[in-house]
Amino acid sequence: MSAILECESLSKRFGNKPALSDVSLEVARGQIVGLLGPNGSGKSTLIKLANGLLTPSNGKILVGGREPDIETKKIISYLPERTYLNDWMRVHEIIEFFSDFYADFKPEKAYDMLKRLSIDPQDRLKTMSKGTKEKVQLILVMSREADLYLLDEPIGGVDPAARDYILQTILSNYNENGTIIISTHLISDIEKILDYVIFINQGRVALTSSVDDIRDNQGKTVDALFREVFKC
Amino acid sequence: MLAKLLKYEIRATGRTLLPLFLSLLLVAGISRLLFGAGHQKWDVATAISVAVYAAIMAGMFVMTFVVMIQRFYRNLLSDEGYLMFTLPVKPWKHIVSKLLVSMIWIVVSVVVALVSIIIIAYRQGAWTKMVTFSGGWGSSAHFLAFEIIVSALVSLAAGVLLIYASMAIGHLVNRHKVLASFAGFIVLNTLSQIVGQLFRSLLHIVHVNSGNFASTQVLNELAIACAIAFIALLSAAYFALTNHILAKRLNLE
CATH class of the missing domain: 1.20.58 (Methane Monooxygenase Hydroxylase; Chain G, domain 1)
Known part of the structure; x- marks a missing residue:
C-alpha cells in the first residue's frame, strides 16, 4: 500500500520567513509517528499543510496519494493546537455537528469517553476550563475512524496525570489500520508509544528513524537522541 | 452538505x-x-x-x-x-x-x-386604500415591481459578496489584515464603478439607436433587466474571487 503522507521538496514561507524548507519524507500506514522538534521548528506548519489550511509555497504534500482536498479531509482527523470550537454550543450539539459532517464519526464512542472523563454533554463550552475544552476536542477527534490522525500538541496543555490518560485514550481508540502523527516537544511522555520518529528543526528534517533502530542499534532513548541532535 | x-x-x-x-x-x-x-x-x-x-x-x-x-x-x-x-x-x-x-x-x-x-x-381602512391604490397599476406595473424586487435581491447579493471578497483579499496579506480588507473593498468597489460606468455608456448607445422601434416602457424594462444582468455578473466575479482565495490561497494563521 502507498504511503499515507508524502512530502516532495515541500517549502512554506510566511512573507520572507521560511517555516519549512525543502522537506521530503514518507510516512507508512499503520504506525504511530512522533513529529518532534523544538518550538517554532515547523511542526504545526507541516500538519496544517497536510490539512489544506495552508497552501505550499513550493513542492507538494500528498495524503493517500492526493493533494489536500475534500477526499483527504474525509480521511484525516485533526486536532489543532488551539481551540477551534465556538463557545456557544453545548457538547452534545458539537457531537451532533461532527456526526453530521463526518461519516466515520462514532457518537457512542464520544459519549462513552465523556462519561469516563465526567464531562456533562449538556455543558456549554463557554463555561469550561481550557484543559476541559482540550479534552473535548481530543474526544471528538479520537471518536472518528480515520486513516490518518494528525494530533498537534495533544498533551501540551494538560497536567502530567492527565497526560497518561490522554495517551491511553489515543491508543485505545484509534483505528487499528490508521496512522497517528503526534507533534510535541514533550518526548519522554510519549516515547513509549511511538513506532517511528521525525526530528524537525528550523523547518528542515533533521532525522527520520524507527524507534527500534534508535533503541537497539544506537542504544539510546528517543529523548536522549533528541537532546543530542538539538543541543543548544 | x-x-x-x-x-x-x-x-x-x-x-x-x-x-x-x-x-x-x-x-x-x-x-x-x-x-x-x-x-x-x-x-x-x-x-x-x-x-x-x-x-x-x-x-x-x-x-x-x-x-x-x-x-x-x-x-x-x-x-x-x-x-x-x-x-x-x-x-x-x-x-x-x-x-x-x-x-x-x-x-x-x-x-x-x-x-x-x-x-x-x-388605521382602519388602510388596507382597502392600499389595495385600491395598487389595483390601478396594471400588468406592466406588476412586471416592473417584479423587476425591482429581483434587482433588490441581486444587489443585496452583490453587496454581501463584495464584502466577502474584500475580507478574502485582506486574508492574503500577512499583517494588517483588517486594513487590507478595507483597501480591498475600496479597490473592488472602484473597479466595479468604472466597469459599471462603461456598461452604462454602452447601454446608452444601444438605447438611443433602438429608440425608433421600441416603446419607452419596453426600453425601461429592458434597461432594468440589463442592470440586473450586470449586477449578477459582478456578484459572480466577487464570488469567483472569494472562492479562488479560500480554495487555493488559504493560509490560516
Missing part, C-alpha cells in the same frame, strides 16, 4: 438575531397600546417606548450587518476556520451557505421593520 451547513448557519446567527426581531415587534406592540390608551401627547411612557423602539430598530439593522461580517470572518478566517476548512466540504458551499443566510436575515429584518411600522401606524 449544503443543507447541513445552512442548518448550522441559521442556528448560529438566529440565536443573536431572532431575539432582536421579536423584541422590536414586542416594543412596537407596547407603543401601539400606549397610543391606543389615549396617550396621544408625548408623555413619558410614550416617549420612552418610542425611543426604545427606535433604538431596537437601529440596533437590529446594525446587528444584522455585523453578524454578516462576523460570521464570515470569525467562522472561516479565524480559529473556527480550523474546524470549518477541515470538514469534507467544498469551500464554495461555505460561501453559499453564509451568503444565503445573510440575505435571508437582511430581508427578514426589513420585513420585521415594516410589520412593526404597520403595528404602530395601522
Whole structure:
C-alpha cells in the first residue's frame, strides 16, 4: 500500500520567513509517528499543510496519494493546537455537528469517553476550563475512524496525570489500520508509544528513524537522541 | 452538505438575531397600546417606548450587518476556520451557505421593520386604500415591481459578496489584515464603478439607436433587466474571487 503522507521538496514561507524548507519524507500506514522538534521548528506548519489550511509555497504534500482536498479531509482527523470550537454550543450539539459532517464519526464512542472523563454533554463550552475544552476536542477527534490522525500538541496543555490518560485514550481508540502523527516537544511522555520518529528543526528534517533502530542499534532513548541532535 | 451547513448557519446567527426581531415587534406592540390608551401627547411612557423602539430598530439593522461580517470572518478566517476548512466540504458551499443566510436575515429584518411600522401606524381602512391604490397599476406595473424586487435581491447579493471578497483579499496579506480588507473593498468597489460606468455608456448607445422601434416602457424594462444582468455578473466575479482565495490561497494563521 502507498504511503499515507508524502512530502516532495515541500517549502512554506510566511512573507520572507521560511517555516519549512525543502522537506521530503514518507510516512507508512499503520504506525504511530512522533513529529518532534523544538518550538517554532515547523511542526504545526507541516500538519496544517497536510490539512489544506495552508497552501505550499513550493513542492507538494500528498495524503493517500492526493493533494489536500475534500477526499483527504474525509480521511484525516485533526486536532489543532488551539481551540477551534465556538463557545456557544453545548457538547452534545458539537457531537451532533461532527456526526453530521463526518461519516466515520462514532457518537457512542464520544459519549462513552465523556462519561469516563465526567464531562456533562449538556455543558456549554463557554463555561469550561481550557484543559476541559482540550479534552473535548481530543474526544471528538479520537471518536472518528480515520486513516490518518494528525494530533498537534495533544498533551501540551494538560497536567502530567492527565497526560497518561490522554495517551491511553489515543491508543485505545484509534483505528487499528490508521496512522497517528503526534507533534510535541514533550518526548519522554510519549516515547513509549511511538513506532517511528521525525526530528524537525528550523523547518528542515533533521532525522527520520524507527524507534527500534534508535533503541537497539544506537542504544539510546528517543529523548536522549533528541537532546543530542538539538543541543543548544 | 449544503443543507447541513445552512442548518448550522441559521442556528448560529438566529440565536443573536431572532431575539432582536421579536423584541422590536414586542416594543412596537407596547407603543401601539400606549397610543391606543389615549396617550396621544408625548408623555413619558410614550416617549420612552418610542425611543426604545427606535433604538431596537437601529440596533437590529446594525446587528444584522455585523453578524454578516462576523460570521464570515470569525467562522472561516479565524480559529473556527480550523474546524470549518477541515470538514469534507467544498469551500464554495461555505460561501453559499453564509451568503444565503445573510440575505435571508437582511430581508427578514426589513420585513420585521415594516410589520412593526404597520403595528404602530395601522388605521382602519388602510388596507382597502392600499389595495385600491395598487389595483390601478396594471400588468406592466406588476412586471416592473417584479423587476425591482429581483434587482433588490441581486444587489443585496452583490453587496454581501463584495464584502466577502474584500475580507478574502485582506486574508492574503500577512499583517494588517483588517486594513487590507478595507483597501480591498475600496479597490473592488472602484473597479466595479468604472466597469459599471462603461456598461452604462454602452447601454446608452444601444438605447438611443433602438429608440425608433421600441416603446419607452419596453426600453425601461429592458434597461432594468440589463442592470440586473450586470449586477449578477459582478456578484459572480466577487464570488469567483472569494472562492479562488479560500480554495487555493488559504493560509490560516
